[in-house]
Amino acid sequence: MSRKPLLYMVLIIFVFWANGCTTYTRFYGKTFSSIPNEGNIPKVHRLNLSNQDLDVLPTSISGLENLKMLDLSGNPNLDLNTAFKKLRFPKNLEILSLDSLDISKLPESIKEFSNLKQLSLAFNPNLDIEHAVDLITNLPIEFINLKGNAIDTLPENVRSLKSIKDLNLSFNRLKGKKNFEILSELPNLYSLWLDHNKLKALPTTIGKLNQIRFLYIDHNYLRELPMEMSTMKTWVIHAGYNNFVKLPEVFTSMRSLFLVHINNNDIKSIPASYEVKKYPLAGLIMNHNPIKGEERQKAEKLFKGFFILSFEQN
Numbered sequence: 001m002s003r004k005p006l007l008y009m010v011l012i013i014f015v016f017w018a019n020g021c022t023t024y025t026r027f028y029g030k031t032f033s034s035i036p037n038e039g040n041i042p043k044v045h046r047l048n049l050s051n052q053d054l055d056v057l058p059t060s061i062s063g064l065e066n067l068k069m070l071d072l073s074g075n076p077n078l079d080l081n082t083a084f085k086k087l088r089f090p091k092n093l094e095i096l097s098l099d100s101l102d103i104s105k106l107p108e109s110i111k112e113f114s115n116l117k118q119l120s121l122a123f124n125p126n127l128d129i130e131h132a133v134d135l136i137t138n139l140p141i142e143f144i145n146l147k148g149n150a151i152d153t154l155p156e157n158v159r160s161l162k163s164i165k166d167l168n169l170s171f172n173r174l175k176g177k178k179n180f181e182i183l184s185e186l187p188n189l190y191s192l193w194l195d196h197n198k199l200k201a202l203p204t205t206i207g208k209l210n211q212i213r214f215l216y217i218d219h220n221y222l223r224e225l226p227m228e229m230s231t232m233k234t235w236v237i238h239a240g241y242n243n244f245v246k247l248p249e250v251f252t253s254m255r256s257l258f259l260v261h262i263n264n265n266d267i268k269s270i271p272a273s274y275e276v277k278k279y280p281l282a283g284l285i286m287n288h289n290p291i292k293g294e295e296r297q298k299a300e301k302l303f304k305g306f307f308i309l310s311f312e313q314n
Helices: 005-018 040-041 057-061 080-086 108-112 131-136 158-162 177-183 202-209 227-231 249-253 295-300
Strands: 046-048 067-070 093-096 119-120 143-145 166-168 192-195 213-214 235-240 259-261 283-285 308-310
Touching: 080 108, 093 108, 108 131, 131 158, 177 202, 202 227, 227 249
Parallel strands: 046 067, 067 093, 093 119, 119 143, 143 166, 166 192, 192 213, 213 235, 235 259, 259 283, 283 308
Antiparallel strands: none
């Protein structure tokens, strides 16, 4: 097994730092849960009005000329079109959260947020995803959260979201080869969340996602991974809480993979390929797997040079 110790140490530190949050909630300083008095209005960059049983936005919101982040989640009685029109400086907004609003269609006025970089539409299972994508295609969105929207098949126009770097599809019911063919056409896609999708297998077309660096497939029903993944340039895979009984062999063929989380499975053995092949893997977390006895000793010896290695049990 080839190793580049300093490089991997730097990369592993970077991974834990970079993945500490998904919607970059620490940007822009203090978060306000209400609009302060007029003298402090210029200081409001982040406003969280979520779960406040709102049906209209306060009139004073029109004075927030420096507003960068707005969270309107959990206000199902709020008319979004009217709410958006109250924002006098839509071009300044960069982060918008519209989770759990029971919306079926986004208003056309979302197009006014011409500098929007992050959009969360989680837990709106009746949302017309195809229509939403049509509206945001020309926005510079880098992160979109479609978590919990009962999606089984992605609409074809998702291909047009060329600026997307991070896509959260957790808690859906994705299935079929077509979804992965569509995702493969997003050239800047960096991180992909497919956890909690009740996946029993990944289609061979996942191998087309060679642009992905961080892949989350945990909390599914996977027992094995297709060898077509060997072409992917993924750095980190989260595959915990699945049904693996052995460490997937494809990891030895992935030329960029250096960290795997595969905790809480049913792994009892390590395939022979890990003993004979050269691969860059340098971090392995196998906590809460029933690997025991001689197989456990073999694994600890085989992976002893790893920077991260854990076999902790309950």
